[in-house]
Amino acid sequence: MAETLLWVLPLVPTFTALLMLTTRDRRILSAIDVGGSAVLFALTLVLAREVASSGPRALGVLRVDDLGLVFLLLVAVLTLAVSIYTVGWLRQAVAVGNMSAGSLQSYFALVHAFVATMVVTVLSDNLGVLWIAMEGTTITSAVLVGYHGHQHGLEAAWKYIIVTTIGISFGLFGTVLIYAAAAAHGGAGAGALSWSAIMKVAPLLDPGIVRIGFIFVMVGYGAKAGLAPMHLWLPDAHSQAPTPVSALLSGVLIKCALLGIVRFQTIAAAACGPAFPAEVWLVFGLTSVVVATPFILAQHDVKRLLGYHSVEHVGIVALGFGFGGPVGTYGALLHVVNHGVTKALAFFAAGTAIARYGTRDMRVIRGLLGVAPIGATLLMLAALSLAGVPPFSIFVSELLVLRGGIGHAHWVAIAIFLVMVVVIFAGLLHHAGAMAFGEPAAAASREPEAWSPLLAMMLLAAIMVLLGLTIPASVDGLLRRATEVVVG
Amino acid sequence: MSTHTLHAIVDDLGALLLFTMILILAAGQIYRAIYAVAAQSLLIAIAGAVLAKATGNVDLWVIAGITLVVKAIVLPWVLHWVVRRMNVRREVEPVIPVAATLALAVAVVVMSFHLSATLGPVHQAITGNALPVGIALTLLGVLAMATGKTALTQMVGLFASENGIFFTAMAVTQGMPLIIEIGVILDVILAALVMAIMVLRVRSTVDADIADLDRLRG
Numbered sequence: 270m271a272e273t274l275l276w277v278l279p280l281v282p283t284f285t286a287l288l289m290l291t292t293r294d295r296r297i298l299s300a301i302d303v304g305g306s307a308v309l310f311a312l313t314l315v316l317a318r319e320v321a322s323s324g325p326r327a328l329g330v331l332r333v334d335d336l337g338l339v340f341l342l343l344v345a346v347l348t349l350a351v352s353i354y355t356v357g358w359l360r361q362a363v364a365v366g367n368m369s370a371g372s373l374q375s376y377f378a379l380v381h382a383f384v385a386t387m388v389v390t391v392l393s394d395n396l397g398v399l400w401i402a403m404e405g406t407t408i409t410s411a412v413l414v415g416y417h418g419h420q421h422g423l424e425a426a427w428k429y430i431i432v433t434t435i436g437i438s439f440g441l442f443g444t445v446l447i448y449a450a451a452a453a454h455g456g457a458g459a460g461a462l463s464w465s466a467i468m469k470v471a472p473l474l475d476p477g478i479v480r481i482g483f484i485f486v487m488v489g490y491g492a493k494a495g496l497a498p499m500h501l502w503l504p505d506a507h508s509q510a511p512t513p514v515s516a517l518l519s520g521v522l523i524k525c526a527l528l529g530i531v532r533f534q535t536i537a538a539a540a541c542g543p544a545f546p547a548e549v550w551l552v553f554g555l556t557s558v559v560v561a562t563p564f565i566l567a568q569h570d571v572k573r574l575l576g577y578h579s580v581e582h583v584g585i586v587a588l589g590f591g592f593g594g595p596v597g598t599y600g601a602l603l604h605v606v607n608h609g610v611t612k613a614l615a616f617f618a619a620g621t622a623i624a625r626y627g628t629r630d631m632r633v634i635r636g637l638l639g640v641a642p643i644g645a646t647l648l649m650l651a652a653l654s655l656a657g658v659p660p661f662s663i664f665v666s667e668l669l670v671l672r673g674g675i676g677h678a679h680w681v682a683i684a685i686f687l688v689m690v691v692v693i694f695a696g697l698l699h700h701a702g703a704m705a706f707g708e709p710a711a712a713a714s715r716e717p718e719a720w721s722p723l724l725a726m727m728l729l730a731a732i733m734v735l736l737g738l739t740i741p742a743s744v745d746g747l748l749r750r751a752t753e754v755v756v757g
Numbered sequence: 758m759s760t761h762t763l764h765a766i767v768d769d770l771g772a773l774l775l776f777t778m779i780l781i782l783a784a785g786q787i788y789r790a791i792y793a794v795a796a797q798s799l800l801i802a803i804a805g806a807v808l809a810k811a812t813g814n815v816d817l818w819v820i821a822g823i824t825l826v827v828k829a830i831v832l833p834w835v836l837h838w839v840v841r842r843m844n845v846r847r848e849v850e851p852v853i854p855v856a857a858t859l860a861l862a863v864a865v866v867v868m869s870f871h872l873s874a875t876l877g878p879v880h881q882a883i884t885g886n887a888l889p890v891g892i893a894l895t896l897l898g899v900l901a902m903a904t905g906k907t908a909l910t911q912m913v914g915l916f917a918s919e920n921g922i923f924f925t926a927m928a929v930t931q932g933m934p935l936i937i938e939i940g941v942i943l944d945v946i947l948a949a950l951v952m953a954i955m956v957l958r959v960r961s962t963v964d965a966d967i968a969d970l971d972r973l974r975g
Binding site: 397400401404405408411415418420423424426427428430431438441445447448449452464475477504505508509554 | 766777780872876884892895899900902908911915918919921922925926928929930934936937940944947948951952955959961967968970973
């Protein structure tokens with residue numbers, strides 16, 4: 270049963286994408302969109318139950334373990350939320366001419382093809398398939414980033430495809446090196462690229478070649494994950510993409526790349542000892558947190574702000590994996606989930622505000638609370654959570670990452686981390702407060718708030734608040750088992 | 758074929774590959790860079806065929822054939838088509854002078870040989886000097902992307918970089934598993950098509966090279 274689900278799961282979004290090509294009606298397209306995402310979500314839950322009760326399952330090049338499951342659940346939840354959000358967002362975007370009604374089918378088909386490649390990424394056991402799927406996410410999402418078709422969108426799309434393709438060329442090179450090291454112990458053939466097979470011989474692998482391989486992979490998939498200094502594509506792509514796509518990029522895609530790095534981290538930790546990959550994580554994590562800060566403070570474009578903020582949070586996840594140990598790793602995995610959910614919520618809320626004011630400039634978006642009280646409240650909630658205010662979920666995971674660092678006495682890293690988090694806290698709340706309060710501009714649309722974006726946002730906000738107040742036993746168990754996969 | 762002859766042939770091919778890379782880096786016109794990358798792909802295909810003959814690995818024959826068709830013929834043809842459609846014959850404008858690029862390239866090659874020399878025990882499993890050449894090609898491809906100012910030079914650099922990875926994979930492990938190599942080539946073709954469409958789209962709307970656009974900042 271669970272084995273069948275492994276290959277059915279990537280087929281669901283693929284089939285949904287093909288189904289999109291059969292009609293041009295916006296309502297039917299939206300219905301297929303929500304339906305396909307709901308099926309993906311339901312099947313993911315079934316698979317999660319199977320894995321929770323009877324352990325990891327494998328079928329050919331695909332395999333699901335608790336680590337992959339954390340990311341798969343994130344993909345499924347956010348895809349569903351994005352589909353619900355898109356219903357109302359699209360109606361407005363078509364009405365004002367931001368999206369042309371004639372090309373909607375290709376937009377929806379691409380979104381689901383993008384989701385399909387991400388599902389393969391998190392389910393792949395074979396490191397070669399992981400790479401192929403990762404490049405697949407680049408190709409599908411690059412078209413989506415440039416979807417509006419204007420000059421800025423295409424510029425962002427070009428920068429995105431070039432930077433991440435060079436990046437993951439490095440990832441492929443690293444994969445080849447690790448494969449070479451593993452082939453010396455496990456024979457050639459497709460099996461020698463399987464992560465679970467390599468893990469069995471990992472302690473025997475030559476540390477020298479694994480070390481170089483891991484650095485190539487870190488730089489390569491790190492570019493895709495938005496780790497500084499390879500993050501240059503990220504703010505452009507996040508600001509230029511249609512809002513639902515921005516939410517997918519920031520919420521899920523960069524997390525999938527992190528999963529890729531974690532897979533190699535476990536191999537490197539077994540071959541060269543855990544200290545080496547941890548150091549590499551820490552270097553890139555600290556760089557990301559530091560580099561993102563000034564750009565967050567000086568930003569006027571709300572979607573670029575959220576983009577740079579993703580760089581910071583990917584940095585925090587990297588710090589969590591770098592501090593390591595059960596606490597740091599658990600914190601990093603929880604942060605992956607928390608940031609994914611919260612950042613998607615923030616992009617949704619920002620997207621509705623942008624639609625209302627017709628601009629991304631935060632100096633123009635004022636007094637949102639007066640024209641869209643529910644949306645503004647959700648935007649404030651998301652901003653408070655992103656800034657790390659208790660009792661929201663990000664506060665909990667940041668605290669866990671910090672405790673992981675204290676446990677391993679990384680005092681310098683902790684000091685830098687804390688200073689940056691405090692500075693960003695102030696900067697982010699300043700920006701969000703200015704948007705929510707004050708006198709609304711005369712140009713702002715005063716239409717009533719559409720139900721579907723609100724529903725999607727409330728769904729995400731509920732998860733965000735719940736994970737902040739208490740971590741349910743099932744989620745806790747999943748994260749603990751996933752931590753064991755990483756830490757061993 | 759004895760191991761000695763095999764090593765000699767792979768080393769010679771490696772030297773020729775580095776030579777084509779220098780041609781790409783020093784190309785004054787985009788056409789020359791495209792021909793050079795086509796020649797480079799042809800050499801990779803030959804290397805695959807030589808290794809296939811020496812090891813009797815059937816997968817390598819397939820990989821060599823696909824490389825020949827896709828990377829030595831189809832992709833250069835796509836690039837050529839884009840250049841014709843863009844109707845530009847202008848010089849490749851380097852960001853830094855060609856002499857400086859070549860000096861950097863020499864440094865990269867020396868560094869690659871040094872790096873793989875530190876990998877003592879693994880070196881045994883690897884055919885001749887293929888590993889340093891592979892690392893050098895991959896990094897020089899990235900250098901070509903970084904110094905080339907136009908979208909097409911960036912694409913040429915990307916393909917050259919991919920060639921380096923393929924050469925490494927062939928020499929180090931007799932190629933990655935066939936199914937993976939096919940998947941990788943498929944991705945490269947799709948990426949090339951998407952890039953070509955973007956280049957032409959920008960050309961037709963704002964009459965500029967997509968790589969020259971620099972409005973997004975801060």
